[in-house]
Amino acid sequence: xxxxxxxxxxxxxxxxxxxxxxxxxxxxxxxxxxxxxxxxxxxxxxxxxxxxxxxxxxxxxxxxxxxxxxxxxxxxxxxxxxxxxxxxxxxxxxxxxxxxxxxxxxxxxxxxxxxxxxxxxxxxxxxxxxxxxxxxxxxxxxxxxxxxxxxxxxxxxxxxxxxxxxxxxxxxxxxxxxxxxxxxxxxxxxxxxxxxxxxxxxxxxxxxxxxxxxxxxxxxxxxxxxxxxxxxxxxxxxxxxxxxxxxxxxxxxxxxxxxxxxxxxxxxxxxxxx
Amino acid sequence: xxxxxxxxxxxxxxxxxxxxxxxxxxxxxxxxxxxxxxxxxxxxxxxxxxxxxxxxxxxxxxxxxxxxxxxxxxxxxxxxxxxxxxxxxxxxxxxxxxxxxxxxxxxxxxxxxxxxxxxxxxxxxxxxxxxxxxxxxxxxxxxxxxxxxxxxxxxxxxxxxxxxxxxxxxxxxxxxxxxxxxxxxxxxxxxxxxxxxxxxxxxxxxxxxxxxxxxxxxxxxxxxxxxxxxxxxxxxxxxxxxxxxxxxxxxxxxxxxxxxxxxxxxxxxxxxxxxxxxxxxxxxxxxxx
Ligand SMILES: [Zn+2]
Numbered sequence: 001x002x003x004x005x006x007x008x009x010x011x012x013x014x015x016x017x018x019x020x021x022x023x024x025x026x027x028x029x030x031x032x033x034x035x036x037x038x039x040x041x042x043x044x045x046x047x048x049x050x051x052x053x054x055x056x057x058x059x060x061x062x063x064x065x066x067x068x069x070x071x072x073x074x075x076x077x078x079x080x081x082x083x084x085x086x087x088x089x090x091x092x093x094x095x096x097x098x099x100x101x102x103x104x105x106x107x108x109x110x111x112x113x114x115x116x117x118x119x120x121x122x123x124x125x126x127x128x129x130x131x132x133x134x135x136x137x138x139x140x141x142x143x144x145x146x147x148x149x150x151x152x153x154x155x156x157x158x159x160x161x162x163x164x165x166x167x168x169x170x171x172x173x174x175x176x177x178x179x180x181x182x183x184x185x186x187x188x189x190x191x192x193x194x195x196x197x198x199x200x201x202x203x204x205x206x207x208x209x210x211x212x213x214x215x216x217x218x219x220x221x222x223x224x225x226x227x228x229x230x231x232x233x234x235x236x237x238x239x240x241x242x243x244x245x246x247x248x249x250x251x252x253x254x255x256x257x258x259x260x261x262x263x264x265x266x267x268x269x270x271x272x273x274x
Numbered sequence: 275x276x277x278x279x280x281x282x283x284x285x286x287x288x289x290x291x292x293x294x295x296x297x298x299x300x301x302x303x304x305x306x307x308x309x310x311x312x313x314x315x316x317x318x319x320x321x322x323x324x325x326x327x328x329x330x331x332x333x334x335x336x337x338x339x340x341x342x343x344x345x346x347x348x349x350x351x352x353x354x355x356x357x358x359x360x361x362x363x364x365x366x367x368x369x370x371x372x373x374x375x376x377x378x379x380x381x382x383x384x385x386x387x388x389x390x391x392x393x394x395x396x397x398x399x400x401x402x403x404x405x406x407x408x409x410x411x412x413x414x415x416x417x418x419x420x421x422x423x424x425x426x427x428x429x430x431x432x433x434x435x436x437x438x439x440x441x442x443x444x445x446x447x448x449x450x451x452x453x454x455x456x457x458x459x460x461x462x463x464x465x466x467x468x469x470x471x472x473x474x475x476x477x478x479x480x481x482x483x484x485x486x487x488x489x490x491x492x493x494x495x496x497x498x499x500x501x502x503x504x505x506x507x508x509x510x511x512x513x514x515x516x517x518x519x520x521x522x523x524x525x526x527x528x529x530x531x532x533x534x535x536x537x538x539x540x541x542x543x544x545x546x547x548x549x550x551x552x553x554x555x556x557x558x559x560x561x562x563x
Contacts, residue, residue: 114484116504116512121522124532126483126503130457134489137458138465153441154453154484154503161454175441175450180508185443199446200362209361211447261458262419264451265412268361272381 003169003220008196012178014170015149019224022081023050023065023108026148029231030238031056031063037094043123046087048078048111049159051094056106057239062098064091064159065108065148081150082115085128088158092135104142104242107159112177114155129158136161137257140250144241146234147171147203147212153180163257164241165211167203168230169218173211174201211264280347287341287349294335294379294402306330308498322539331496331539333476335378336385336400339435343543344389344398352388353420357381358413364444374405382413383438386421388430392547394554397425400435403477407439410481414442415452418486422459426468431550435473436487440480440505453485460489469553471546474501474524474533492549493533494542495524501532 006014014020027034031054039045051064068074068081098105114125136143136159145162151173167173174181178195182188185195200206203215216233219226245253303312308330318325322342323332334342340349357375360367375381383405387398399421401408408414418434425432441449460470472490477500484503495501502522510517520526524536537545 114503116508118509118513118517118521121502121504121509122526122530124488124530126501127488127532129484129503130453130486130488133454133457133485134461134464137454138461153450154481157450157453158484161458173447175443175446181443198362198364201447206447209447211451258458258462261451261454264455265361265415265445265448268359268412268445268448269356269416270359272355272357 003218003222006170008172008199008202009193011170011202012150012172012196014222015172017222017224018070020149021223021227021230022070022110022149023067024069025227026065026108026231026234027054027063029227030235031061034063037097038090040086040089041093042086042089044084044086046078046084046090048081048083048115049087049091051091053103056104056242060101060103062094062103062105063107064094064105066111066156066159068110068149079115081111082113083111083155084115084117084120085123085125088114088128088132091159092132095132095135095139098141099139102141104246105139105144105162106238107143107145107162109145109147109151109156109159109173110149111152111155112150113153113180114158129154132158133161137261138254139257140254142242142245142248142253143257144238144245146216146238147173150177152177161257161261163245163253163260164213166214166216166234166237166241167206167212168216168223169203170222171203172201173203173206174199210267277347283349284347287337287344290379291335291337291341294337304332306332324539329497329538331476331498333403333437335404336380336402339400339475340385340387340389340398342539343391343433343546344387345391345393348390350388352386352424353417354381354385356413356417358411358445360444361412361448362444362446364446367444370406370444378402378405380405382411382417383408384414384417386417388424391433391543391550394547394550395428395430396433396550397421397428397430398433401437401482403437403439403475406442408437408482409439409442410449410452411442411445412448412452415449415455418456419459422456422463426463426466429468431469431471431553432463433471433473433546434486434490435475436478436482437475438478438480438482438487440482450481453481456486457489460486464489464491471549473537473542474499474527476500479503479505488532494535494537494545495527495533497524497536497538499524501527
């Protein structure tokens with residue numbers, strides 16, 4: 001079936017496809033000279049967030065993304081891409097360095113959500129996400145975010161406060177996983193396909209809602225069938241956006257990002273006579 | 275400010291607090307979830323809805339909490355008429371909103387206001403857990419963000435009391451984006467030297483915990499309040515075991531380093547007055563630096 005005819009539920013399946021290029025593959029396909037940075041300098045290292053320094057068309061950049069891994073061993077090591085607070089605090093550290101060394105930031109979003117575990121709560125999952133949002137919002141370097149697979153809930157948004165937000169054609173981005181959504185709203189997780197229809201989680205829906213700026217086309221049948229084609233498309237979009245953002249002054253970059261998120265949901269309000 | 279105006283403002287808040295509280299005959303009794311005893315409603319009301327037997331803090335409306343902390347006659351509500359527009363045309367959402375508005379007497383799940391506490395002018399917001407669980411809608415995020423920006427412009431201390439079940443499912447991704455919007459506004463406010471006191475009340479979870487509630491300079495909570503990111507049921511399903519007693523309680527969060535203090539409802543106003551005083555520029559009220 002051609003990409004444009006896919007239902008939201010079919011796109012969700014592609015977004016979760018086990019062979020879909022993850023953050024590690026995207027970094028390899030798009031950058032050179034990658035040096036991974038590890039650890040939050042507080043208590044741990046979390047493999048579900050992969051980040052570090054690399055070169056993009058020669059210039060040093062900071063890259064950061066959720067890492068689901070491939071194969072059972074990797075999946076378990078990074079909890080299927082669901083970060084603990086250590087992952088978000090590592091991200092904050094890496095973002096602060098991007099600011100210090102004036103490196104543009106490129107993030108890849110691909111997570112079902114932050115890990116809902118006992119230790120994660122004990123170590124402040126909520127605070128870790130909140131602080132990452134705050135840090136990212138105030139950066140004075142260019143920030144480009146790409147929703148590459150599954151963008152689920154606050155755990156996804158934590159890496160999503162960009163001057164530009166791009167999204168792959170078959171990626172999804174939503175307030176919660178469709179299963180979680182169905183189970184909260186209808187007390188029935190099996191109604192996930194129905195949830196996909198009402199949630200407005202596809203790239204086209206989110207472009208309409210003003211949540212993303214651009215849809216990156218995928219090879220027919222999904223990114224995993226021809227990753228090189230995807231890297232080529234994404235490379236072009238990133239290079240163009242980065243060139244234009246690098247012309248802006250530091251304060252204008254922070255102010256522009258603030259305004260971008262400031263107007264999120266502006267059409268979702270009305271005034272009623274008190 | 276003229277005293278007539280102050281009196282009118284005080285009456286208005288008292289009326290709203292009364293109207294937004296559940297209608298119960300004064301002699302009705304209520305079972306306390308804390309101790310299981312039945313307590314007379316009037317008795318409960320005279321103790322700020324804190325159980326006189328066990329100290330359990332019953333939920334109260336946003337207006338009631340405002341009447342508890344603000345100086346008399348200083349309440350000025352902001353953006354009272356800003357409400358949700360059902361942006362995704364979600365089935366049955368309009369009817370749910372209408373019902374919530376009737377039940378609580380507020381247009382959205384947060385009441386924002388200007389007022390004074392111990393004479394100090396403040397910007398204050400209170401989430402109402404009875405309005406669709408205090409869930410984060412675009413209107414709620416907008417009211418909070420406007421309050422933060424107004425506090426920034428007026429160089430006022432900011433106080434937010436949270437109570438939320440998380441995202442407003444019916445507003446989908448636009449609900450999620452309010453986390454970034456409010457966090458960004460608070461970061462700006464903080465960088466310009468603003469004081470933000472965050473108060474967690476029962477229950478505060480999900481996107482509100484993972485955005486504005488957790489970014490306070492000072493973080494307070496009511497005794498026994500549930501505070502967390504993931505809800506207890508989701509965690510139990512994930513790890514496949516029962517959660518330990520007291521997990522995600524205010525006391526647990528204090529022990530794990532995410533709160534400065536647990537403050538009883540009785541002590542809330544005096545504590546705020548103390549904190550505001552400690553942050554007042556140019557010394558104390560006697561002008562001593
Ligand atoms: Zn009791």
